[in-house]
Amino acid sequence: MKTQSSKILSRRSRPAKAPLSVDAILSAALDILTREGLEGLSLRKVAAALDTGPASLYVYVDNLDSLLALMLDRALGKVVIPSRAKGGWRERLSTLLHSYLKVLLSIPGLGQLALTTMSSGQNSLRGLEAVLGLLREGGIDDDRVAWAADMLSLQVVAVAAEQDARRRQADPLDSFEQTLNAISARTHPNIHALREKLFLGTPRERIRWAIDVLINGILHTP
Amino acid sequence: MKTQSSKILSRRSRPAKAPLSVDAILSAALDILTREGLEGLSLRKVAAALDTGPASLYVYVDNLDSLLALMLDRALGKVVIPSRAKGGWRERLSTLLHSYLKVLLSIPGLGQLALTTMSSGQNSLRGLEAVLGLLREGGIDDDRVAWAADMLSLQVVAVAAEQDARRRQADPLDSFEQTLNAISARTHPNIHALREKLFLGTPRERIRWAIDVLINGILHTP
DNA sequence: ACCTGAACACCGTTCAAGT
DNA sequence: ACCTGAACACCGTTCAAGT
Numbered sequence: 001m002k003t004q005s006s007k008i009l010s011r012r013s014r015p016a017k018a019p020l021s022v023d024a025i026l027s028a029a030l031d032i033l034t035r036e037g038l039e040g041l042s043l044r045k046v047a048a049a050l051d052t053g054p055a056s057l058y059v060y061v062d063n064l065d066s067l068l069a070l071m072l073d074r075a076l077g078k079v080v081i082p083s084r085a086k087g088g089w090r091e092r093l094s095t096l097l098h099s100y101l102k103v104l105l106s107i108p109g110l111g112q113l114a115l116t117t118m119s120s121g122q123n124s125l126r127g128l129e130a131v132l133g134l135l136r137e138g139g140i141d142d143d144r145v146a147w148a149a150d151m152l153s154l155q156v157v158a159v160a161a162e163q164d165a166r167r168r169q170a171d172p173l174d175s176f177e178q179t180l181n182a183i184s185a186r187t188h189p190n191i192h193a194l195r196e197k198l199f200l201g202t203p204r205e206r207i208r209w210a211i212d213v214l215i216n217g218i219l220h221t222p
Numbered sequence: 223m224k225t226q227s228s229k230i231l232s233r234r235s236r237p238a239k240a241p242l243s244v245d246a247i248l249s250a251a252l253d254i255l256t257r258e259g260l261e262g263l264s265l266r267k268v269a270a271a272l273d274t275g276p277a278s279l280y281v282y283v284d285n286l287d288s289l290l291a292l293m294l295d296r297a298l299g300k301v302v303i304p305s306r307a308k309g310g311w312r313e314r315l316s317t318l319l320h321s322y323l324k325v326l327l328s329i330p331g332l333g334q335l336a337l338t339t340m341s342s343g344q345n346s347l348r349g350l351e352a353v354l355g356l357l358r359e360g361g362i363d364d365d366r367v368a369w370a371a372d373m374l375s376l377q378v379v380a381v382a383a384e385q386d387a388r389r390r391q392a393d394p395l396d397s398f399e400q401t402l403n404a405i406s407a408r409t410h411p412n413i414h415a416l417r418e419k420l421f422l423g424t425p426r427e428r429i430r431w432a433i434d435v436l437i438n439g440i441l442h443t444p
Numbered sequence: 445a446c447c448t449g450a451a452c453a454c455c456g457t458t459c460a461a462g463t
Numbered sequence: 464a465c466c467t468g469a470a471c472a473c474c475g476t477t478c479a480a481g482t
Contacts, residue, residue, distance in 0.1 A: 020466080043456060053467050054456075064456065115337060115380065116387050120401040125410060132412035146419040151432055155373070158337065158380040165338050179342040188347060190354035197368040209443065210373055217439025221431065242447080265475060275448050276475075286475065447482075455474055463466075 022060045024050060026074050029067060030107065038109030039168070043067070065117065072113045073121025078103045081130045089137040094211050096130060097156050101207050104160035108167060111160025127153070140218060148218045155210050163203050244282045246272060248296050251289060252329065260331030261390070265289070287339065294335045295343025300325045303352045311359040316433050318352060319378050323429050326382035330389060333382025349375070362440060370440045377432050385425050 028049040032041050043064055047054040061067045080099040082092040104111045131152060135145045166176075177199055185192040250271040254263050265286055269276040283289045302321040304314040326333045353374060357367045388398075399421055407414040 042454085044454085053469095055458080055468080056466055058457075059465060112338070115383055116334070118387055118398045120398050125405065125413065129410045129413050132416055136412060142416060142419060146416050146422065147428060147431060148435075150420075150428070151377070151435065154380045154384065155377065158376045158383075161337055161380075161383075162376065165340055176340045176342050183347065188351045190358060191347065191351050194354055194364060194368050197364060198372075200368065206369060206372070209369060213370075213373065213436065213439035213443045215439070216442040217435035217437070220438040220442055221435045264473085266473085275450095277449080277477080278447055280476075281446060445482095448478105448480085450478090450480105452477080453475095456472095458471080459467105459469090461467085461469105463464100 020050060020052065020056060020060065022070070025057060025060055025067070026070055029071050030075065033071065033109055034107050037168070038112055038164070041109070068113055069117045069119050069121065072110065072117055072119050073123045075103060075107060075110055076100075076119070076121070076123035076127065078106075079123065079127055081126065089134045090215060093131065093134040093138075093152075093215070094208075096127070096134070097152060097211055098204070098207065100127065100153070101156045101160060101203065104157065105163060105203065109164055111157060111162070111164040114157045115161045135218075138219075144218060144222075148214075151218075152211070152214055155214060156207065159203055159207050159210070242272060242274065242278060242282065244292070247279060247282055247289070248292055251293050252297065255293065255331055256329050259390070260334055260386070263331070290335055291339045291341050291343065294332065294339055294341050295345045297325060297329060297332055298322075298341070298343070298345035298349065300328075301345065301349055303348065311356045312437060315353065315356040315360075315374075315437070316430075318349070318356070319374060319433055320426070320429065322349065322375070323378050323382060323425065326379065327385060327425065331386055333379060333384070333386040336379045337383045357440075360441075366440060366444075370436075373440075374433070374436055377436060378429065381425055381429050381432070 025046060029041065029046045032045055032049060036045075043057060044054045046067075047057055050056075057067075061070070080096070082095045084092075086092055086095065104114055128149065131149045132145055135148055136142070140148060180191060180198060181195050183191045183195065191198075247268060251263065251268045254267055254271060258267075265279060266276045268289075269279055272278075279289075283292070302318070304317045306314075308314055308317065326336055350371065353371045354367055357370055358364070362370060402413060402420060403417050405413045405417065413420075
């Protein structure tokens with residue numbers, strides 16, 4: 001019980017306590033996500049960070065899942081949608097998707113989240129709207145546009161989610177890489193031959209190539 | 223090992239109790255996953271299904287994460303790798319990826335699992351080895367093969383994981399679809415125009431097109 | 445070596461009660 | 464309307480103790 005109602009001194013002794021709101025909850029939650037990842041996030045920790053009990057959050061949020069969806073959409077507000085002046089449709093599409101990936105990689109767990117929750121928040125919709133528009137601008141017929149947009153965003157999200165999964169493993173000396181490097185040339189000749197190429201490149205380089213592959217593929221497939 | 227030692231009567235009083243083993247644990251766990259999905263799975267339920275306490279499982283399994291990785295790899299044993307006689311590399315690659323998707327969709331939560339855990343089990347490796355081999359057979363140079371294999375499997379896994387996420391939402395009348403259908407033509411003209419096409423097709427039809435797009439794109443992108 | 449009861453340190457969610 | 468203490472029904476994991 002910390003409410004001293006009208007006292008000024010009480011404010012000074014507790015200067016940071018803001019009133020609860022969806023916004024404050026989202027900020028606190030994204031803070032925890034940034035610092036501790038998806039594993040470290042819990043409703044109870046969010047409540048504790050806001051100096052209250054877990055039950056209090058249910059006034060503003062339906063449940064954990066919907067909190068996660070709100071967090072994702074708030075984070076997606078940082079995705080930059082290039083203006084029409086910034087080049088051709090293909091260049092702008094690529095820029096947009098790179099921005100999307102950058103945002104998803106900027107906070108751990110966001111990739112996983114994007115794949116798990118079907119966000120229909122305003123920022124998700126803004127992104128979808130833009131991708132659909134750019135593909136249509138590129139002259140791709142409407143039957144392909146819907147599936148193409150799905151593939152493109154899925155690829156970005158999947159790369160981010162995979163990166164999250166990789167980060168989550170703090171095994172001694174990257175055990176997955178170790179395993180692949182130790183693969184026998186007799187039983188798995190292709191893995192063995194390509195073992196060095198399998199881990200080449202950053203997520204950014206990979207997504208650049210992936211986007212090219214996808215756009216070229218979409219243009220060449222009826 | 224089904225050692226029932228010597229007593230017959232003890233078996234009759236406890237007829238179903240098999241001795242613990244990694245195999246029995248995996249079977250019980252996959253059973254629960256099939257019936258209740260990833261949300262419904264817990265170490266404690268697996269233990270209960272095997273008529274023991276949760277602590278007992280730790281003799282056979284490091285922790286929940288490694289149990290999940292073992293479950294995934296066991297399930298991937300059902301993926302069919304087409305023999306060399308079954309057609310050209312492209313056809314065989316497509317068949318393999320379809321089989322992969324089919325397996326991932328056959329048990330709820332498997333798609334999510336495949337994306338979350340970096341399995342280096344024998345069946346994952348068998349699949350990777352085959353995909354690498356087929357791409358090389360197709361004349362794709364080694365620099366592209368590694369990334370291409372990654373893209374292809376990521377696409378399959380992402381489609382399965384997305385399907386899982388969609389299944390997990392039992393919202394009244396598919397709220398995501400509802401939301402998109404209700405989008406204003408003024409603020410989101412492209413979404414509005416394509417609203418019917420966005421949900422067209424089964425995962426199987428989509429993955430068929432996606433695989434074509436990816437292979438065509440890979441062939442056309444240096 | 446294998447198994448387990450009990451405990452530890454957590455969860456999300458609900459609900460009656462307070463303001 | 465907003466907030467909360469307390470409880471409920473769960474979790475994964477550890478550990479001393481048993482066989």
